[in-house]
Amino acid sequence: MMQKQRAKGQRESVFNNEVVSRFELYNSLFLTLPFYKIKDTGTLLPLFIKYCEDGVNNHETPAEIINAFFKKYTQNNGAKDVIDLLFRFIQYIERQVVLFDAVEDASFNKLNASDEHNALLSYLKKGIDDSSLNQKIEKLIEEFSLRLVLTAHPTQFYPGSVLSIITDLTAAIKINDITSIHLLLQQLGKTPFFNKKSPTPVDEALSLAWYLENVFYFAAANIQSEIDKSLNDYSLESKKIIELGFWPGGDRDGNPNVHTESTVQVSKMLRQILFRCYYRDFRNLKRRITFRGVDEPISIVQEVLYKNAFDPNIEMENISEFLIEHLNKIKNTLIESHDGLFADIVSDLIRKVELYGSHFASLDIRQDSRVLRDVHAYCRQSKPINSLFPENYDSLSEEEKIKILTFKSARVSHNEKADSLVQDTLQTITEVKQIQQSNGELACHRFIISNCQQASDILQLIELFLWNGWQEDDLSIDFVPLFETVNDLADAGAIMETLYSHPFYKKHLEKRGNKQDIMLGFSDSTKDGGYLMANWSIFNAKVALTETANKHNIQLAFFDGRGGPPSRGGGKTHRFYASMGKEIANKNIQLTIQGQTISSQYGSIDSAEFNIEQLINAGISAGIKERHNILLDPVHKNLLDLMAQESYESFVALRKHPLFLSYLEKFSPLTLLSKITISSRPVKRNAGGSLKLEDLRAISFVTAWSQLKQNIPGFYGMGTALKSQEKAGNWDKVVKTYQESGYFKTIIDNCMMSMSKSDFAVTAHFINDKEYGAFWKILFDEFTLSKEMLLKLAGHETLMENYPVEKRSIAVREKIVLPLVLIQHYALEQLQNKITEEEKQAYEKLAIRTVYGVVNAGRNLA
Structure with missing residues (x-):
């Protein structure tokens, strides 16, 4: 206990010295920069912060605080002048949040160095003298996987230009390069943080792909390299553990702006960005490997990578096996003829191709069950499908509906013009096959049914695939129910029992390796039933669903829709996985990472590696111990x-x-x-x-x-x-x-x-x-x-x-954004008064702009 307390005290001391002190130093530099031609804004801001703190302590209203401040420290107190200066304060505070993020990220390794260890390596060492443990480790490695799915939920604010500045600023702060820091702060001050118009789904995908290209491409490969080395040291075969998923462009649930064209564009974009990453690595590889005997495979690989990275007219196909074959030829020649010199560089690229294939991240398709029911109803009106269903099908019981489903392949001839959602669903089902042919099956192999309330929601979707270009024998799709509300979670076990017992679905699962993914939503269950009930409902649903899966010999993977804040499944996520007992399937960890969680926990290679390791450690530890969960x-x-x-x-x-x-x-x-x-x-x-x-x-x-x-x-x-x-x-x-x-x-x-x-x-x-x-x-x-x-x-x-460090970090961040909160409330107060249309627009804009900084500072508030 004393040792833990000392460790916490040391981390807190490091935080104060490395983060708080350096932030105060660089912030004083930042406040002197003359942005936006507004004189003394940086000088007035500290005074305004103090006024806000004192006013809140005295329970004054935002209007009282702000009006008193302007009366004392400024000469112009007209509405326009007040709004103008408040906007300047907002712009400074937004960038103060970025500065604090960069300072904190620069100290990440010092703050977190001793927090976690390599659980896999630790158990491998123990397994030397324990044959039963060694067998358990081998079985777990064979089954274990971690899938991180980036989602397009609207709380990730920074555009790529700002993310790049943050990355460079963090690097400069690590080495205390004052000159670079000064220049980057100036660049930050003049760089727009936000778009003037809302992004399209493809814009969102491009923005989020920044993390794939600049963080996950390296972090996941580094972690996989450590896993490979650990397994190799103990004469165990390497196993791909990390998978990446992607929702922008595929998630159309409640988003009318996502269309089939968006999905296709995003799949092509992911492929092109990936091959540009490969090509970048290959150029570094070629610069080192200048030996005899490798000219031909190097030339072949270079040409293929270049065309796939930069030629928009190339006929796309999954070439990952081709690349691995030729890279292995280069590697083997280096080992056999050149003492293995630079073979590790080739191994690194091979590992990345094995991880990311030709797709980078699997693009999930998601749609609401109510939309899918409408699509099924539309298709039932068309020949030859209309002859298979009675007119009163919609009014039948669930059991009667399931008996009628025939799962016959057919080509629906559409007699009536379909509405946009129906048309999009049918087109997307067709295009998924093309995406698989272009980028590989893993590029797009899951269809998630939101608001899933009955087994027929999944079975009817399967029929839609069979009616739109797919055959039973090549149905390379995993159908994933998403249970969200408290009631749906309670019914989930019975729904899956019906599916596992259904002859057609059972046969389909056998072809998919008897593997079933089930998504559970934290966000809607919290909104529906509150924090504790949401967590407890999900726990009980997992127990029931695991029992049902075990009964039918199904390998179950839970896909957790975890948002940023604890109320949407965030927080100390890895501790949830580490605490699962043997009654809950936990060997395939899958979760969404969204909003500020992406930038705060996976915004740099260091933090991404750390958090990926935490999740893997949690899964390995839980899988090895498999303790009974005492909550049962x-x-x-x-x-x-x-x-x-x-x-x-x-x-x-x-x-x-x-x-x-x-x-x-x-x-x-x-x-x-x-x-x-x-x-x-x-x-x-x-x-x-x-x-x-x-x-x-x-x-x-x-x-x-x-x-x-x-x-x-x-x-x-x-x-x-x-x-x-x-x-x-x-x-x-x-x-x-x-x-x-x-x-x-x-x-x-x-x-x-x-x-x-x-x-x-x-x-x-x-x-x-x-x-x-x-x-x-x-x-x-x-x-x-x-x-x-x-x-x-x-x-x-x-x-x-x-958690003294996290507690201190929260306190500093809350102090930084307190003025934003009060400005927001002040603007909302003014909107309650009788004001001109021009003033209304100004106050609305003022309130809106404060949202960004508050969420960014909170890191997992939205």
Whole structure:
């Protein structure tokens, strides 16, 4: 214990010296830069920050704080002058966030060097003297995999130009190159952060591909190299463990801007970027290998790579095996004739081709089950399909529908003009086959069914494939149900039982290696049932689904839709995987990484390698130990059942409060999020209708609460549930569960992280609001209760006491963006008044611009 405390103290000391001190030094340099021809903006900003801090402590309104500041420190107090200077403050603060990110990232290895070790290597060493452990390791390696899927959710703000500056700035800060830092800060100040118009899905894909090209291409290969070396040292065969996935351009659920053309363009773009990476590596390789005997294969590989990287008219095909064959020829010649000189460089490129093939990342297709049902209904009207179905098919029971499905291959002749969604689905199904032929099967082999509520949702989709150019024998597609709401999660086991027992689906799975991916959504389940119920529902669904899969001898992989913040499945993600017992399939870890999680956890090669290693270590450790999960013991399970239900009832009661949605609309930028030009995806699914909670996207829902600094989805109901158990005399049981269950402990730790990024002092003046004061007090009381009970449970004095570095980082970031939060609330206040149309547009723009910096600083707030 003392050793752990010392290690935490050392890390905190390193953080203060390496990060906080250096940020303050470079920030003082930054504040003197004369951006935008606004005199003294950098000088006034520190004074404004102090005014904001004092005003919040005194529970003043944003208007009172800002008006008092302008009265004391400026001569021009007209609305236009105030707005203009506030915009300049925003621009400075946005770049202060970037500077802090760069300073923190530059110190990443020093802060995290001793946190994790190579779990695989550790177990391999233990296996030398334990044959049973060695057999278990070999079996686990054969089965284990990690798939990271980059998604296009709209909370990743930085364009490629800014990402490049951040990368260069981080490198300069690592070596304290003041001259370069000064120049890069000037470049940062003059570089636009945001687009003037919303990006297309292809624009989003191109932006996100920056991480593939500049981070994952190297990080994943480096990790795989370490794995290969560890296995080779113990005479074990190498195994590809890391896979990459990609959603931009393929995810059309609720996004009317994604079309078949987008999907095709993105698949071509990924391929071209990959081959440019290969070509870049090959040029370095060729520069070193200047020996006899390798001229011909080097010439062949160079020509093929060049054409695939730069010739837009080339006929695309999967050439990964061809490349590996010729690269191996070069490698073998080096080993046999040149003492293996530079063979390691060739091995590195071979490894990358084995990892990324001709596709780089697998492009997932996703669509809502309700759309797919409409497509099936459309096709049933056409010949020859119409003869196979009764007219009342839609009104039949689930069991009756499944009996009617025939899975006959056919070519549908479309008599009626299809609407855009139907047309897109049918065209996409056809194009997936072409993508596989061009880039390889792994380029696009999964179709994810959102809002999956019944087995027929999957079986009907299979029929759509068979009616649109696919044959049963070449159906190289994995059909992935996505269970999202609390009710859907509860029904998931029964749905999969129906599928596993269905003759056609069973036969299809056999051809796919008896492997089944199932996606579980954290975001919508949290919005639906609150933080604790969402986590507990997913846990129980995983147990039930694992049991069903084991019964049918299916190798199950859970694909977790984890967002950035803890309320959407983020936080200490690897600890969830490490805490799984043998009752939950955990040998194939798959998860989405989205929004600020991408830049904060995978924004550099160092941080990406570290976080990939953490996930692999978690999977290896859990797979080797395969402990029973104590949450399944009756005492613990009953306790969590009760707490989840109490938390759920508390959260649902809040959702049903008549002021719930109007509070969000009035005090947060929720209604303005649709005007933020960072995403092709609408804020809500029913784009043309009035705002309804059920249509509101979970990301927008969570973002709105985070902008308020209240983070309700990340904790609400926890205090009520814990207090109820204390009153019932079960407190000792709750404490024992916390101490013995890694899964429950991670839930509590992530909840504390959410609360650490909350600050009810910012909105304390709401208590005086005649309409919403009582509602604000409901939220504040639950926050206070939750904080009190969580600290009591953990035996801590402060939130995140176990994570001093992360706690300190959050505190610094919250201080940086406090003025943005107040400017946002000030602008929203002004929008409630009678103002001109010109002023309305100005205040809306002011509020919108603050959202970027708040989310960027929070790193996992949206």
